[in-house]
Amino acid sequence: MSAYPAVYFEDIPVGEEYASPGRTVTEADVVIFAGLSGDYNVLHTDAEHMKASQFGERIAHGLLGLSIQQGLLDRVVTAQVTGPLAAVKWKFKGPIKIGDTIHVEARVTAKRDGEQPGWGVVTVARRVVNQRGEVVQEGETDHLVGRRPA
């Protein structure tokens, strides 16, 4: 049960745009994500090895950036707009380094019928942008959104 009025597939306008607050990605975020996911790749965990790499230091897991942006966007959109995920197409365009501050810019780009009656699919294009205005990740997410009951 929600304190907010229900939003249905029919209510979501194509073209609506959202911008999330920023979040600084910390060493703690990277360490916790390595522990949770079990992905201890040297890219994320070995500061000495990474000194000699093209990045010069440890970088956040790409999937950590993806997960954080999901949480950031959740803070500014109505729950239903980014409901259960049906599909993701995603590009990791640049590193997120420890101390970088990222935010998400998103836009509803399409709506279509779902495979099951009673559901629609909303496509949201997203860009993850760092403090220098560089797009570090971008892609599209498809979400299942309930239709207004007849």
Add this chain to the structure above:
Amino acid sequence: MTPSQPASRAYFEDVQTGVPLETPAMTLTETHAALFASLTTARPGEAGAIPDLLPLCLSSGLGWRVPQPPLVVLAFMGFEWRFLKPTRVGDTIRSVSKTVAKRSMKEGGVVVEERSILNQHGEVVQSGRLTLLVAKRPAA
């Protein structure tokens, strides 16, 4: 090679296409869901729900637990992914993957991996393709 790099690593040249690789399995718990929710500040789901992105994140760690030497991944370039069935606390997932394409580049090579995440009933809950930039074997 720096001292921190283990000797046994797989490089672009070692990647074989079409060979399926299955990881050990892992049971999804309340703790996984709570840690993930606190880390990402994602909206809490209903009780017992596992966040959609969590199985994908866990599958990357499961990939390190196979007997084969780990691939020297220089960068995760992108992926396309479908969420076919929800997972819940108590489900046990594993990942099955194979390389479907590889392309040599000037610096390293691109490897396309097809990956499916299965539950304890053998049902595919999530699947898709991941594109990785992999290091070439350093000259001896």
